Amino acid sequence: MSDDGFAQMRQLAQLAEYIAVDYMEAVRDGQVVNDGEYQEMLEFSQLIVTNISEIQDKSADAGDLTDQAKALQEAIQNKQAIETIRQMSGSLRGTLLALMPQSSLPDHLLSKATVKGLYESQCASCHGAAGGGDGVMAEQLEPAPTDFTSKERALNRSLLGLYDAISNGIDDTAMPAFTQLTEEERWSLAFHVGGLAFQSGSEVTGEAPSVTLSQMVNHTPVQLAAEHPEMTQKGIERLRAKPELLFQETTNPLKITRDQLLLAQEAHQHQRGDYQTAQALAVSAYLDGFELVENSLDAQDKALRQTLEADMMAIRQLLKQAQSPGEVESAVSRTLARLDDADRLLSEST
Known part of the structure; x- marks a missing residue:
């Protein structure tokens, strides 16, 4: 697969994850509750279908990606339940990740003090000092900055998705690409914001990591819990809150x-x-x-x-x-x- 094809698939995986996280802001109980958010869901699902069709034209290994993408698009059009959308988005994202070459992973993170200072200088003005999406510039932004302290969002957000958002920005939002930061800094920020929703349970002890760094980076906490029944949800959340355990x-x-x-x-x-x-x-x-x-x-x-x-x-x-x-x-x-x-x-x- 060419570098362009790899980048395109990474972006599609990011879009699928974005839909899984933000659909709840658009539709509830089969009704549109925010038309702007719903139109974004329709736009992104169409973009996935279009771009996946292009990938399948070039790759014989793409399998049933188009069918999965069209099924997701139809489910959004029919305003199906958030649980259905998350399951379909997660399945599509999993297929995309399986087709992609293994992405490079960090071998260590910046110190907590360093990454906290980096967050304060680069992210806090929009996302807020504690990550609640309530920074001094938040009221001027549409859509609003992500609330990293929302546990429901964090449970359905992967560290890879966060890293990609930091590295590439998010189209049609105020989120820029932080290309001026090193790869180490971007990974450190991704792990930092990815753990903010789980800090209250970070002192829970008694469970050693049984997942690899790659699994922790690529999958959401919900997916990890389904794929690793030997681990408790609290154990997975603890790893998100205390990622240093993954690097021991x-x-x-x-x-x-x-x-x-x-x-x-x-x-x-x-x-x-x-x-x-x-x-x-x-x-x-x-x-x-x-x-x-x-x-x-x-x-x-x-x-x-x-x-x-x-x-x-x-x-x-x-x-x-x-x-x-x-x-x-x-x-x-x-x-x-x-x-x-x-x-x-x-x-x-x-």
Whole structure:
């Protein structure tokens, strides 16, 4: 596929996602509630049909894209329910992504302080200091700037879609292309605004990432939850709120500690009577993980190191026998929260 064809398919995927997110502002209960938004939905769905027809003329691998695009257009014309439109848009977008070459992914993000300053200088005047779409220029803009704190929108928005919007702008809106920013800066902003709707649940601990960076970037939280039933919705939202978890090396000793503690908790709760396995996993959490960073953490915060050591000893004792519901879960959750503090300290030190 040529570079032009790749760019065209990326834009079509972006349009499909845009429809999935904004259709709720145009139609409710089968009725048009905002004619301007509805006309935009009709325009974008027609644009998808037209451009996909051109792609299919050039590519034998495009499959049933035209049929999917026309079905989506017809559903919008018939003012079908938002759930139907989201399902059809997501399916079309998934087909487009499968046909495209793997896009490059960031290998790290800017520090939180740096990206926050970047957001304030480049985005806050329109999208607001907290991302609520209420910046000082918002009242002058039509359509209004995106509210990044809207959870319903964020659940149906991918990080790739946000990155593309930052990189290329959005036609017929005040959203410009931020071509003056580096790729690293654009990715960092995409991860930042993509997590604003999930900050209230970001302290939920107890679930290690089981999705790849590529999956997290390309798919919306709703799609991830459907494709990864082993993960809870809260776990996926936590990754959006704390994307640094996606960039940790798998050999990170503290990640090993987290993973083994979670497995120990699961063995204790779900494999009744298998307390020996649960305790062995808790011992591994200490020997194969935490012990490797004890000296480094001691140099940063000796009290935290001692608390974590005591925490893990207490967990090992709890796992020896049956416990009242929630007691092990509570102890593990407290320890995971302190492990996050330790990880932050060691990362900042590094």
